[in-house]
Amino acid sequence: MNMKKIELLAPAGGYETMVGAFNAGADAVYLGGSKFGARAYADNFDEAQVLDAISYAHLHNKKIYMTVNTLVKEREFSEIYDFMLPYAEKDLDGVIVQDLGVMRFIRDEFPNVEVHASTQQTVTGIYGAKLLKDLGCCRVVPARELSLLEMQAIREKADIEVEAFIHGAMCYCYSGACLFSSMLGTRSGNRGRCAQPCRLPYRTSGKNGKEEYPISLKDMCTIDLIPELIRAGIDSFKIEGRMKKPEYAAGVTSLYRKYIDLYYNEPGKDHKVSAEDMEILKALYLRTGISDGYYHRHNGREMVTVSSPAYNGTSETVSKMIRDKYLGYEKKIKCDIYCDLTVGNCAKLTMLLKDNSDVVCEITGKEVQAASKRPMDAESIEKQLRKLGNTAFEADEVFVTIDDNGSGSGIFIPVGELNEYRRELCDKMLDILLHPDKEKEKAPSGDRTDKSEESFVKANVQKKKADLHILVSNKKQLHAVLDYLDDDKDYDKIGRIYIDSDMLLGDFKDSVLKELEKAKSGNVEIVAALPYVTREEKFDATSDISLLIDICREGGLDGLLVRNLEQLGYLRDNNYLGKVICDYGVYVWNSRSYKLIAECTKGDFSVDEISVPYELTIHEAKDVTTSIKAFSDVPVTYNIYGHVPMMVSAGCVKKTTDKCSGKSGSVHSERMRMVDRMGNDLIVTTNCRNCYNVIWNANPTALLGKMKNIEDMGIFDHYRIDLTIEDDNDTVDVLESFIRGKAFEGKDYTTGHYKRGVE
Secondary structure, three states, X not given: OOOOOOEEEEEEXXXXXXXXXXXXXXXXXXXXXOOOOOOOOOXXXXXXXXXXXXXXXXXXXXXXXXXXXXXXXXXXXXXXHHHHHHHHHOOOOEEEEOOHHHHHHHHHHOOOOEEEEOHHHOOOOHHHHHHHHHOOOOEEOOOOOOOHHHHHHHHHHHOOEEEEEEEEOOOOOOOOOOOHHHHHOOOOHHHOOOOOHHHOOEEEOOOOOOEEOOOOEOEEEOHHHHHHHHHOOOOEEEEOOOOOOHHHHHHHHHHHHHHHHHHHHOOOOOOOOOHHHHHHHHOOOOEOOEEOOOOOOOOOHHHEOOOOOOEOOOOHHHHHHHHHHHOOOOOOEEEEEEEEEEXXXXXXXXXXXXXXXXOEEEEEEEEEEEOOOOOOOHHHHHHHHOOOOOOOEEEEEEEEEEEOOOOOOOEEOOHHHHHHHHHHHHHHHHHHHHOOOOOOOOOOOOOOOOOOHHHOOOOOOOOOOOEEEEEEOOHHHHHHHHHHHHHHOXXXXXXXXXXXXXXXXXXXXXXXXXXXXXXXXXOOEEEEEXXXXXXXXXXXXXXXXXXXXXXXHOOOOOEEEEOOHHHHHHHHHOOOOOEEEEOOOOOOOOHHHHHHHXXXXXXXXXXXXXXXXXOOOHHHHHHHHHHHHOOOOXXXXXXXXXXXXXXXXOOOHHHHHOOOOOOOOOOOOOEEEEEOOOOOEEEEEEEOOOOEEEEEOOOOEEOHHHHHHHHHHOOOOEEEEEOOOOOHHHHHHHHHHHHHOOOOOOOOOEOOOOOOOOO
């Protein structure tokens, strides 16, 4: 069990919500500022409100974490310093970060601010967590999809704090891997503007075939699991909901506070949640039906709001009860004030805190005069000193001592002077409480230089001609590609073939490697594309990576395409020496992100190549690539064709609408269809080996008509074609178009975010 008590972390979309959450028992809140937060449509805080929030929290021994958890474009990055500086100087407790460049920047420029890895970083195991710890994070928020055992393993084996969601809305996709909203329009989940297409109805090819809500998850409620979660060693319980009302944050916080405290008071007792308390939770903005999330299951129909994703009506009775109890007031710090007014001596005022008698504040004023007319009485002085109004303090007892040295005339002190003493006393005590250690190192002011620049060599940026890489996902596509190239001896037209890693497992390995021998002899590189998700659950997917490493060492593969931080961490910790190519999902939206990736070294391990993310326009891709090329010669890949994987989910559409294949952990894949309200066919594929689904965009992104413009830029090293759900005929058509320049006719396609950027 944890030696320290669990932190209860509440959401705050506005100042009133923050105060209410603290009143209800939160130990910390997370909030968003005016920029860079993953809830762009929440009320959020302006700069002055954040600074006030930090002061208020610290006065009451609470913490403030700021969400700086969007991906940041190259041209926006210069705004980060000025945005963060006032909060760092105010001793902000921590930032929750997705962008690797932002993470590196805050780590280096504001070392007193803790860096927490957002759930948007899709941490799915101990290797990704260890990597992030080594890069400067002190806490991770793992993917919501992890089981309790997986989270416990991260806490124990990666030795890093774990913050876990315990209540609120659930995304269907692994956070950070969702491009659904972005591909439908311009609202990206990676920028805090998700349009929530998962909450819309779809017709599926399952048993029912009727319109349902197959990818809308029920809200999470784990109040029954509190003892188990605490015993697992989780450090922080996180309540979701920065866009929800103050009553939600306060009400939910109060009930989790109640049962957390009951556990600590009597850890051996079974504190069953009362029916009344459960009804209060259900009345606070929860979707129809609730689940306890993924802690004890990988997925299941019981987690999905198949019939309706609507919210229950919030009870006005419950809302009023919560408002009356927790909202509309700020807590005051109770104190005693001692006032000594002796003629001939300086006025002296002292404040002692009721809950912390070690903190004493004293001020002295002017010399006290004897009264010439009407002397001041103790009652009047006490009345003035109690007027603490908008200060952080509330006077419990006020002791006034008056001594005229036996003259009998009494003393006199102007009311204005007394008021000034009172203000000075409060200000000084406030300063003592907020800045107990005046010698504490402050955030830098004005030094915007990057401390690690000298580790990068200035590169010579020259225009180059890129080669073509092709990714294949199944044996039919592989045969079509090899036959096409062999017929025309076009092996010199491509530099690399990526093979989906499932094709190299089990019985397939030897035959696939044999088929690739001719391509390898033609100087075509062969690289295995790792899965979109790697976890150590019932099936330990790191064992597959170990097998692929062995194939690399035997000479069958030239490298591995890395899809996530877990895989990157695993390869690093196992001193893998083959070529490491980071796919688009290891996001490089700005040059500083690459600088952090370049720090992922251990022994002889390093990252060899990176890829441009799908959501950048061609101009944004040019910005970040040009910036990187100014200091590094790392090769950069740009995708020119492929169905975009819009969602990668632990949830299974087939299992929800039909039944499980029963082949979890086996090399097996099936295909389904979801039809949206516009009649678009969305292909869903199952990866049974790693037990996840991919929902593919209805139309491929194809940049054939843009190639001259792209090539004229001369900034990319490789172009990539991803063959995913295409059949063998489609595969040949794509190759004909991009290798021989044949018109891309008769096909519906999109140019994705080539021109249409995300907000």
